[in-house]
Amino acid sequence: MILKAPWEIDLMRKSSRIVAETLGKLTEMINPGLTTMELDRFAEAYILRRGGKPAFKGYRGYPYTLCVSVNEQVVHGFPSTRRLEYGDIISLDLGVVVDGYYGDAAVTVPVGKVSDEARRLIAATQGALSRAISAVRPGNHLSDISHAVQSTIEGQGFSVVRLFVGHGIGRSLHEEPQIPNFGPPAQGPVLKPGLVLAIEPMANAGGSDVMILDDRWTAVTCDRSLSAHFEHTVALTEDGAQVLTSYTEDESAQGTGR
Numbered sequence: 176m177i178l179k180a181p182w183e184i185d186l187m188r189k190s191s192r193i194v195a196e197t198l199g200k201l202t203e204m205i206n207p208g209l210t211t212m213e214l215d216r217f218a219e220a221y222i223l224r225r226g227g228k229p230a231f232k233g234y235r236g237y238p239y240t241l242c243v244s245v246n247e248q249v250v251h252g253f254p255s256t257r258r259l260e261y262g263d264i265i266s267l268d269l270g271v272v273v274d275g276y277y278g279d280a281a282v283t284v285p286v287g288k289v290s291d292e293a294r295r296l297i298a299a300t301q302g303a304l305s306r307a308i309s310a311v312r313p314g315n316h317l318s319d320i321s322h323a324v325q326s327t328i329e330g331q332g333f334s335v336v337r338l339f340v341g342h343g344i345g346r347s348l349h350e351e352p353q354i355p356n357f358g359p360p361a362q363g364p365v366l367k368p369g370l371v372l373a374i375e376p377m378a379n380a381g382g383s384d385v386m387i388l389d390d391r392w393t394a395v396t397c398d399r400s401l402s403a404h405f406e407h408t409v410a411l412t413e414d415g416a417q418v419l420t421s422y423t424e425d426e427s428a429q430g431t432g433r
Contacts, residue, residue: 177343177350178369183276184410184419187345187371190271191278191408191419193227198269198282199422201241205284207261211243214267215254222271230270230277230348237392242268242281249336249377249385249394249402261287264297266404270348277348279373280420281406293401296380299331300403303356303376311372311409311416317352317363324376325357336377336402338385338394344373344408368413375406 179187197218204214219240222229229240237251244252244266245259252266259265268281283297306323320341328335341354352364356376379385381400388395396402408419 176352176364176367176370177345178367179345179371179410180369181412183345184371184412186274186276187278187408187410188419190227190273190276191280193222193225193271193273194269194278194280194408195420195422196225197221197271198267198280201267202282202284205259205265205286207259207286209259210256211245211252211254211259211265212256214243215239215241218269227271227273230272230279234348240269242266244268244393244402244404246401247396247399249379249396250339250404251392251394253390253393259286262289262293264289264293264401264403266402268404268406272348275346277344277346278408278420279344279348279406280408281375281404283403283405292380295331296333296378296401296403299328299333300376300378301405303327303378304374304405304407307374307376308407308409308416308418311366311374311411313366313368313411315366316361317354317366318358319360320372320374321355321358322360328356328376328378333378333380334383336379336385337383339375339377341372341374341406344371366411368411370411371408371419372411373406373408375404377402377404
């Protein structure tokens with residue numbers, strides 16, 4: 176595990192703040208008829224205007240600023256001319272780098288009124304992220320985060336995506352350790368102040384199996400059931416867990432005991 180000094184975490188707050196602001200703007204834009212490419216173009220322009228750089232564009236050959244995944248798409252979906260439809264759900268995954276340090280977050284948003292299943296799936300996945308963040312405490316084990324995700328999602332009758340994992344983050348977009356979204360508690364490395372993690376539960380309404388499409392990026396559920404994805408960049412400090420990509424003040428203090 177790569178531990179960060181307090182000054183490094185402060186630098187990560189800059190990139191993470193731009194991530195949070197951009198996702199907030201994008202969420203406000205979501206409406207039937209909007210194309211996913213319009214979301215990507217807005218995100219890139221906004222990030223550059225705020226002094227950041229899109230972290231995903233060019234990363235391992237990925238060609239866009241956003242990962243935009245709709246309905247049965249799990250993660251890494253390409254922006255396109257596809258227009259959102261009433262009742263869709265859309266996952267937006269975004270990374271930003273500022274001064275050599277990264278922030279990364281994701282959110283799943285309903286397009287208008289969605290089915291009860293979709294609403295419950297979104298709530299369960301977001302709840303799993305919240306419980307996982309609460310497990311980020313000195314002395315806990317890495318697998319306590321994984322177990323929090325799995326128990327929350329499966330407890331609501333949904334399945335956990337096992338192919339993709341959360342990860343450490345800092346001077347690189349992906350650092351050790353990897354964080355599976357499943358597993359028993361009290362195993363693996365002990366969590367220490369200075370650790371910064373990108374925690375990202377992904378849940379499917381149907382089975383857990385996913386497949387990669389011919390574009391070599393877009394992952395979809397094998398049974399074409401709905402999928403949801405949430406993510407935050409979380410720093411473990413001497414004062415507790417701090418959500419660097421928080422959308423609200425209350426969320427940023429989650430896990431600190433305040």
